[in-house]
Amino acid sequence: MGTLLVRRLAALVPVILGVSVAVFLMLHAVPGDPAQIIAGQEASVEDVAQVRHSFGLDQPLAVQYARFLSRAVVGDFGTSFRTKRPVIDEIGDRYGYTLLLGAAAIAFAVAVGILVGVVAAVFKHSWVDNVCLLVSLVGVSVPNFFLGLLLMLGFSVWLQLFPLTGADTAWHVVLPAVTLGLPSAAVIARIMRSSLIEILGNDYIRTARAKGLPEWLVVGRHALRNALMPVVTVVGLQMGYLLGGAVIVETVFAWPGLGRLTVQAIAARDFPVVQAAVLVLAATFVLVNLLTDLVYSILDPRVTLS
Amino acid sequence: MLGTCRCVAVLAALALGITPVAAQTPKGTLVFASGGDADTLDPHFILERPDVRVSMHIHENLVNFDQNGELKPELAESWSVSDDRLTWTFNLRKGVTFHDGTPFNAEAVKQSFERILDPATASPRRSIASVISAVKVIDEYTVALITDKPFAPLPSQVSMFNLAIVGPAAKTPGADYARKPVGTGPFKFAAWQVGEKITLVRNEAYWGPKPAIERIEFRVVPEDSARVLQLMSGEADVIANVPPAMLPQLKSSSAVKVIQETSFRTVLLGVNNKIKPFDDLRVRQALAHAIDTSSLVKGVLRGIPKHGGGIEAPDIPGARKDLPPYAHDTAKARRLLAEAGYPNGFSTTLMTPTGRFMNDRQLAEAIQAQAREVGIDIKIEAPEWATYNTLLNKREVPLFLSTKGNPTGDLDLTMHLVAHSAGQMNFYNWKNPKADQLIETQRGTTDREQRYALLSEIQQSFYDEVPAIVLFYDAQLYAARSNVTGVRVQPNETVTFTHVRKN
Numbered sequence: 108m109g110t111l112l113v114r115r116l117a118a119l120v121p122v123i124l125g126v127s128v129a130v131f132l133m134l135h136a137v138p139g140d141p142a143q144i145i146a147g148q149e150a151s152v153e154d155v156a157q158v159r160h161s162f163g164l165d166q167p168l169a170v171q172y173a174r175f176l177s178r179a180v181v182g183d184f185g186t187s188f189r190t191k192r193p194v195i196d197e198i199g200d201r202y203g204y205t206l207l208l209g210a211a212a213i214a215f216a217v218a219v220g221i222l223v224g225v226v227a228a229v230f231k232h233s234w235v236d237n238v239c240l241l242v243s244l245v246g247v248s249v250p251n252f253f254l255g256l257l258l259m260l261g262f263s264v265w266l267q268l269f270p271l272t273g274a275d276t277a278w279h280v281v282l283p284a285v286t287l288g289l290p291s292a293a294v295i296a297r298i299m300r301s302s303l304i305e306i307l308g309n310d311y312i313r314t315a316r317a318k319g320l321p322e323w324l325v326v327g328r329h330a331l332r333n334a335l336m337p338v339v340t341v342v343g344l345q346m347g348y349l350l351g352g353a354v355i356v357e358t359v360f361a362w363p364g365l366g367r368l369t370v371q372a373i374a375a376r377d378f379p380v381v382q383a384a385v386l387v388l389a390a391t392f393v394l395v396n397l398l399t400d401l402v403y404s405i406l407d408p409r410v411t412l413s
Numbered sequence: 414m415l416g417t418c419r420c421v422a423v424l425a426a427l428a429l430g431i432t433p434v435a436a437q438t439p440k441g442t443l444v445f446a447s448g449g450d451a452d453t454l455d456p457h458f459i460l461e462r463p464d465v466r467v468s469m470h471i472h473e474n475l476v477n478f479d480q481n482g483e484l485k486p487e488l489a490e491s492w493s494v495s496d497d498r499l500t501w502t503f504n505l506r507k508g509v510t511f512h513d514g515t516p517f518n519a520e521a522v523k524q525s526f527e528r529i530l531d532p533a534t535a536s537p538r539r540s541i542a543s544v545i546s547a548v549k550v551i552d553e554y555t556v557a558l559i560t561d562k563p564f565a566p567l568p569s570q571v572s573m574f575n576l577a578i579v580g581p582a583a584k585t586p587g588a589d590y591a592r593k594p595v596g597t598g599p600f601k602f603a604a605w606q607v608g609e610k611i612t613l614v615r616n617e618a619y620w621g622p623k624p625a626i627e628r629i630e631f632r633v634v635p636e637d638s639a640r641v642l643q644l645m646s647g648e649a650d651v652i653a654n655v656p657p658a659m660l661p662q663l664k665s666s667s668a669v670k671v672i673q674e675t676s677f678r679t680v681l682l683g684v685n686n687k688i689k690p691f692d693d694l695r696v697r698q699a700l701a702h703a704i705d706t707s708s709l710v711k712g713v714l715r716g717i718p719k720h721g722g723g724i725e726a727p728d729i730p731g732a733r734k735d736l737p738p739y740a741h742d743t744a745k746a747r748r749l750l751a752e753a754g755y756p757n758g759f760s761t762t763l764m765t766p767t768g769r770f771m772n773d774r775q776l777a778e779a780i781q782a783q784a785r786e787v788g789i790d791i792k793i794e795a796p797e798w799a800t801y802n803t804l805l806n807k808r809e810v811p812l813f814l815s816t817k818g819n820p821t822g823d824l825d826l827t828m829h830l831v832a833h834s835a836g837q838m839n840f841y842n843w844k845n846p847k848a849d850q851l852i853e854t855q856r857g858t859t860d861r862e863q864r865y866a867l868l869s870e871i872q873q874s875f876y877d878e879v880p881a882i883v884l885f886y887d888a889q890l891y892a893a894r895s896n897v898t899g900v901r902v903q904p905n906e907t908v909t910f911t912h913v914r915k916n
Contacts, residue, residue, distance in 0.1 A: 139799030143806055147460045148838055149830050151540040161535040189452040191591055200607045256638055264646045271643050272634050273609055361634040363608030376799050 115397050119390060126389045127179070127382065131172050134378050141376035145188050162188055162378075175382065185379040189372075194383045197368065202387060204274055205364040208357070209349050211280050212288035217342060219292040224299020224338075229326060231304055239296065246293030251352055255286040255359040272361035283360040287352055291345040298341045303334040335406060343399030347392055438650055441627035443897070443913055446634040446643050447653040450608050453591040456577040457529040457536040465574045465820075465907050467611050467631050471512075472577035472596035475503050475522070476568045480901065482730050482822045484568055488517065488578055488597065498563035498859055505554040509620045511580040512601045519556040523548045525578045526558070538575040563857035565864055569823035574907070599624050599911045609633060625899075625914045641892075644669055650897050650915070653908070655890040657715050657771060663892055671892050674902040675719065677726045677819035678887035680770060682763075682780060686880050687842040688811045690759055697879040699749035701739035703787040704780060708741075710885050713775050720885040724817075724831065724875045727886070728904050731824045731865040733872045738883065746787040758788020763812040764804060767795045770816055770887065777814055805840050815840060816887065820905050824868045828852055832871055843880035 142159035143150075150158070159165050163174065178185060184194035227239035249257075262282060263271045269282050306312065307330055315325045354366035365384055372380035438444045451464040456472050459465055475489040489503040509517040526548045529536045536542075544567070547559040558567065570576070580595030582588055594602050599621065600613035611631040615624055632649065634640045637656045643649040645668070655663065655671065663671050682704065690696045706720045722739060725732035750758060765777035774795060781791040791812065796804065804810055817838060819827045830838040833852050834845070848871045855867040875881075889902050899912035 137800070138796075138803050140803050140806075144799050144802055145460070146537040148802065148805075150537060151837055154537050154540050157532070157535055157539065158537045191453065191458070197607070252636070256636075256642070259639065259642050264642055267646070271646055271648050272639055273632065275609075359636045359639055361609070361632070361636070361639065363606070363633075367608065367635070374798060 112397075115400075119393055122393055123386055123390060127176070127386060128172075130382050130385045131175065134376070134381060135168060139376045141188055141378060144376045175379075179383075179386075184383040187372075187380050188377045189375050189380075194379045197380055198365065198383050198387055201363055201365040201368045204362060205350075205353060205357075205366065207280060208283055208287065208353060208362060208364055209346070211284035212349055213291065213342065213346055215284050215288035216291035216295055216345060219288075220295025221299050221335075221338065223292070223296040225303060225326065225331070227296065227300040228303035228307065229322075231300075236300075239300070243293035243296045246289045246296075249289075251286060251290075251355045252359050254289060255282070255356060258282045258286055259360075274363055279360075279362075283356050283362050286360070287349060287356045290352070291342075291349065294345060295338060295341055299334065299338050302337045303330060306330045306334040332406065336403070339399060339402050339406065343396060346395045346399075350388055350392060438647070439628075440915055442630060443626045443628070443651065443910055443915065444630045444632060444649045445651045445653070445908075445910065446632045446640050446649040448633070448635050448637070448640070450633040451611060451631070454594040454602065454605075454611075455583070455591040456575055456579055456594075457534060457538065457583075458591060459574055460537060462906060463631075463633075467613070468577065468594065468596075469574060469598070469907055470600040470613055470629065470910065471594050471598045471602055472579065473598050474573075474577050475505075475571050477572045478569070478822050480903070482728065482904065484572065488522075492568060494567075494859060498565075498857065499560055501558045501560075501567050502551065503556050503558070505556060506620060507554055509597050510618060511582070511597055512595045512616060513580060513582055515581050515595075517578070517597050518553050519550040521581055522556045522578055523550050524581055524584060526576070528579065528583060529575065536575075541570070541573050541575045544570065563859070565856055565859045566821075566823045566825040569821045570826070573821050573826075600629060603628070624911050626910070629910050644892055644894065647894065651891060651893045651900055651908075651910075653891055655892050657717055657890065660715065660717070660890065668895055669892055670895050671890065672900055672902055673717070674889045674891070675726070675728050675904055676887040676889050676906055677729050677822065677904045678770075678816050678906065679724060679726050679818075680718070680776075680814070680816045680884045680887055681724070682882040682884055683813045683815045683840050684879070684881055685808060685811050685813075685840075685842055686844075687808070690753065690755060691761075691811060693753045694878060695749045695753040696755065697882075698739070699746040699753070699787065700784065700789065701879050701882045702742045702746040702749065703789065704739070704783050704882060704884075705741035706738045706884050709776060709779055709783075713772050713779050714885070717771075717890070718885040718888045722876060722883050723872055724881070724883060725824055725827065725872060726819070726904075729819055729822055729824060731868050733869055733876075736872070736876050739879075743787050750787065750789075755788075758790065760790040760792065761811045762794055763791045763814070764794045764796065764801060764810045765814040766798055766801050769798060769801075773814055776884070780814075808840055808842055813840065815881075818906055822905055824865075825852075825856060828868060828871055832875055841880035843875075843878070845874055845878065848874050 142155050142162065142164055146155045146158045163171060186193055187197050223239050227236045230236050259271055259282065262268045270279050273279055312325060312330055315329050353364055354370055357364040357367040369381065369384040372384060447463060449463040451467050452461060453459060453464055454468050454471065456468055459468055473487050475487060476484050477487040479485045488506055490506050492501060492503045494501050505519060511517060526542060526545060528534050529539060529542045544560055544564050545558050546561045549557040549559060551557055582595040583590040592605060599616055599619045601616045603612040603614045605611045610633065613629045615627045634643060640652045641659055644652045660671060663669055684691045684697055686692060710716060710718055710720050720738055721727055721736060723733040723736040727734040763777055765773050767774045777793050781793055784791050805813060817827055817831055829852055830836045832848050833839060834849050851867050851871050855864045858864040858867060889906065891902055893900055896916045898914050901909040901912060903909065
């Protein structure tokens, strides 16, 4: 298991290398001259040339990539075109916030999703089930930014329970996390429901009931563990979705996360920041997948990491 | 469509007349929410509005201009020019210190100018200072700026935010001045939570009248609707860039007030004078007559901005106020097109940014509809901002929506950028040797009225030859809690909180 883990981690290297080449080429292929963007419309030709030179953008592509790679392997991602700060600091400031928001969102999604899914399955085809279905339908359908504004209006402006925007205190994470996590909660609830209904129809469940176990034990101990397998798959997939969806939620709630930074950096053609941010996000994605596989192997002894 | 959706939630609350119990900010603190975070607070590297707004509370210039666009002393008490018009002598204010305690004097001024001029500094705005060839310390409180050629607009040039006086701390290697600025201004830098907020505190040792408020927080709230909600809930005291759709509702609330100011920014439909058929003056005139600017202002911009025909906004000193928009006359437009050999019109392309200035995309669509009336078939292209800029710089797009502001309030700066054949923002490919000549001549004309007369001639040629069709002069929309007074929104698109009081 230990060596397998190492092998899986080693597989990160080609992924990261591939991503770095792809991002580098894409950045240089899209129109938009960083020197011109950064110097602004009114900059003189000399100003723009000065900026281009100071960024090393007047070098051949291969030289630029080689320099990027040789520095990156020792952890130096250069300095941001826009802010002149080390990229490591730019990313470092933001990554924690993204992880915090992502973790809070997935925690909310898993807790609410599983709870709603189990309740709907246990009371299947009753009005409780229908309400749960309706809520999860709405949860999947409402666009992030709209949901965010509605929550702000309800919980911040009317009820004054949570702050509107920013990231000063622990309270600040609640509304963005709910906004980001709700669609995932809805998906998880539906999978949980159908999976649990299927498991509850199995013979061993009938046996458990027949030997007189209380229903909560039947569901909680015997059915749930088996029914969770497809849910884990979905949770893994949803974490990838959360990385993407975070951009909009971060913008609406002015959350200083990595998604917003990346979008800003793309708009400003801040190449070093985009490169590093995409690498970090790709690595996170791979690690999340690895984590999902680990959870599998814990839940189901038949699954190994190979 | 999307923008409309986003407004719905906020509009709903406003329409229902919901006035929440305000979660007020502390009495001594002013919270200002705007869309973008600053990139740097080092004046020599500043390019964007959010950076200027913060930096100008920390730094000061030798000279600055007041609410009416007139120059006023700041760090210099007075100034004069030599008879050969090449040496500008500034008498500096005494008893001023930088925030770190170092004294402000002629040496500090020299170091500041030499820093931006030094190619090793790699300032992207070196060209703003490049007219200055030398800086000479005369005595402790007298400094001279020397130019190679006479340059009449020098005092207004040094009011440019890039030429603010930076503290000697900027010279220390590894000082990270962009994040730890040390100026002489009424507020000191305190903290910067990247992507979230910048905090300034009052400079207790300030040489001028001390501000009433103790702290300013510049908060980043990118989403328009979220900013409006922040103001409504009392989490913010002042917000920038209010969406026009929310104006009527905000105006009807007693808890908040709208601050609407004119701007030095002209919004225009640029025409590429080199691309057929726009190389023909009659075609450009026809397009100008086809466009009904007053209905654009009323229909697309809710009547907020002012409209006119001159390239420079009428509030800028020396700008022509007497040039009306080209009359909306489709018959005349058709006749001009026929004369130019296009009786059945033609097809062309219009490039517009999206969300860069007020309702830009909708404006392009309205222009498309108006041009169709005279047979000009316009295809709209809306690339994202970076691509838009690159295409604009290649000068190969026939029509484009664009804007020009004016940071110093002096016509020289923008006329040179926009109307000179070598001007960096002459995206119109407009070449007029006489205008080039006039731009050079006015630089050497220190008499103000004479200089304005020369500049007036350039504006007239620009109007007559229509290298671009002026649509309107932008308006700036801010909003504040009703207990906040003294917010000064400047026409050059900065905002000063030094005089703010919270009641």
